[in-house]
Amino acid sequence: MGKRRTLCDWSRDRIKNKADELLRIVDQPTFACRKCARVANHAIHLCKPMPLPRKQNLSDAG
Ligand SMILES: [Zn+2]
Numbered sequence: 724m725g726k727r728r729t730l731c732d733w734s735r736d737r738i739k740n741k742a743d744e745l746l747r748i749v750d751q752p753t754f755a756c757r758k759c760a761r762v763a764n765h766a767i768h769l770c771k772p773m774p775l776p777r778k779q780n781l782s783d784a785g
Contacts, residue, residue: 730768731759 730748738745752762756769766772 727767729756729770730761730763731756731770 730745733741733745748763748765748768749761751764753764753775754766754769754772755762755775756771757773758771759769761769762775763769763772766774
């Protein structure tokens with residue numbers, strides 16, 4: 724059935740063995756997991772995703 728697994732579920736062995744895939748998932752992070760402190764390009768990779776604040780010019784505060 725659902726074979727999708729979040730980055731949060733990756734085991735240490737998987738992280739080690741799938742390093743290339745990991746780097747693709749996290750190279751442009753826009754979400755962070757508020758439970759596991761991991762980051763990913765897309766929310767689907769995280770169990771409790773929250774959007775990362777965009778890096779903007781500080782003068783754009785508001
Ligand atoms: Zn998580």
